[in-house]
Amino acid sequence: MSKEELIAIAIDARKLSYSPYSKFAVGAAIKCKDGSIYVGANVENASYSLCMCAERNAIYSAMMDGKTCDDFESMAIVADTENVCSPCGACRQVLSELFPHDAPIYLANLHGDSMEATVDMLLPFAFSGEDL
Secondary structure, eight states, X not given: OOHHHHHHHHHHHHTTOBOTTTOOOEEEEEEETTSOEEEEEOBOOSSGGGOBOHHHHHHHHHHHTTOOXXXXXXXXXXXXXXXXXXXXXXXXXXXXXXXXXXXXXXXXXXXXXXXXXXXXXXXXXXXXXXXX
């Protein structure tokens, strides 16, 4: 599967966003080494701290299906932004523990812009279990 195909799946996942407050819909898609795909979209709540981002929804969905960090091959994140969509700090922290540090993460927007990043690029000084 190409980067463009994974981004297209994330764009479709974005349509499942529940974002009545921010109006900022985000879609994510994870490709696993076995070819399976897991999607996520952001889900908001009037109590803002209870919101869940698309990236974490995709990762947690895959984990509930028995997948682990070792299974993940790549991820795409898409929003209707001027520049490519980048994960929030909370998602970066979750990615640093649950996503391979050398796997490609495609940051994209609806205008066809994209760039490739890795966990280490997004969060170079991540807090980990080793810090406890």
